[in-house]
Amino acid sequence: MALLEGKFAVITGAASKRGLGKATARLFAAHGATVAILDLDEAAAKAAAADLGPQHVGMACNVTDLEAARTVMAALIAKWGQIDILVNNAGITQPLKIMDIAPENYDAVLDVNLRGTLYCSQAVIPHMRERQQGKIVNMSSVSAQRGGGIFGGPHYSAAKAGVLGLTKAMARELAPVNVRVNAICPGFIATDITAGMLTPEKLVEIEAGIPMARAGTADDVAGCALFLASDLSSYVTGSEVDVNGGSLI
Numbered sequence: 001m002a003l004l005e006g007k008f009a010v011i012t013g014a015a016s017k018r019g020l021g022k023a024t025a026r027l028f029a030a031h032g033a034t035v036a037i038l039d040l041d042e043a044a045a046k047a048a049a050a051d052l053g054p055q056h057v058g059m060a061c062n063v064t065d066l067e068a069a070r071t072v073m074a075a076l077i078a079k080w081g082q083i084d085i086l087v088n089n090a091g092i093t094q095p096l097k098i099m100d101i102a103p104e105n106y107d108a109v110l111d112v113n114l115r116g117t118l119y120c121s122q123a124v125i126p127h128m129r130e131r132q133q134g135k136i137v138n139m140s141s142v143s144a145q146r147g148g149g150i151f152g153g154p155h156y157s158a159a160k161a162g163v164l165g166l167t168k169a170m171a172r173e174l175a176p177v178n179v180r181v182n183a184i185c186p187g188f189i190a191t192d193i194t195a196g197m198l199t200p201e202k203l204v205e206i207e208a209g210i211p212m213a214r215a216g217t218a219d220d221v222a223g224c225a226l227f228l229a230s231d232l233s234s235y236v237t238g239s240e241v242d243v244n245g246g247s248l249i
């Protein structure tokens with residue numbers, strides 16, 4: 001059953017090859033959605049979209065730039081006539097301890113993860129409000145809930161906790177106009193970044209501490225994003241959904 005037939009979805013930070021955004025784009029496309037992949041590098045975004053099929057779109061968009069976000073969303077609305085789904089997935093992390101966080105580290109991590117989520121949402125909310133429908137899915141992290149993770153510093157935890165607050169506030173404000181806003185909190189997910197940063201021994205140690213005894217996959221997260229972006233979750237808003245193999249049990 002195609003869950004997103006006739007829907008138009010925008011996913012930020014989705015050009016990264018083994019990333020969560022790319023897996024989400026792939027699953028949305030498999031369920032009938034037309035997808036726009038936004039990322040910093042235009043060629044990478046276009047290549048990622050081309051992998052999905054000719055109807056999909058890849059565009060450069062730095063999520064920390066409100067005008068850029070507005071311009072891209074306006075271009076997509078002009079092309080498609082509608083945006084049904086926004087996945088705020090773009091994010092960066094830095095493995096720093098609290099006393100090592102310089103002002104520029106704090107700015108960079110809060111800008112992409114938190115400011116970017118606000119700006120891209122602001123760029124589509126007027127359109128969704130007017131249509132009285134829309135779904136926004138924000139990528140938070142288990143780091144927001146645990147005060148730290150394997151790679152993220154305290155500023156990353158703060159940014160992702162901010163994403164949870166923003167999600168709930170947006171969900172409350174937009175519920176009356178039928179726009180649902182939810183967050184996903186992935187746990188430890190195997191991606192290029194995690195593969196490059198861990199020794200095999202460390203990976204075994206981390207997986208042993210997860211009740212399901214394995215790292216998550218990008219597809220595990222994509223499945224949750226599909227649920228939140230589709231009508232299967234029609235009465236779900238303001239939620240934070242854990243995709244962490246039981247890490248918080």
Ligand code: NAD
Binds near residue numbers: 112140194
């Ligand atoms: P990734 O690095 O593979 O993908 C992130 C993408 O965001 C990249 O393509 C990057 O170019 C893009 N990006 C960075 N800054 C940007 C900007 N200013 N504007 C637009 N795009 C920008 O990371 P991932 O592991 O796929 O993570 C995706 C999301 O999931 C992030 O928000 C991350 O914090 C979150 N997350 C990941 C994990 C994990 O274990 N991988 C766990 C919890 C949460």
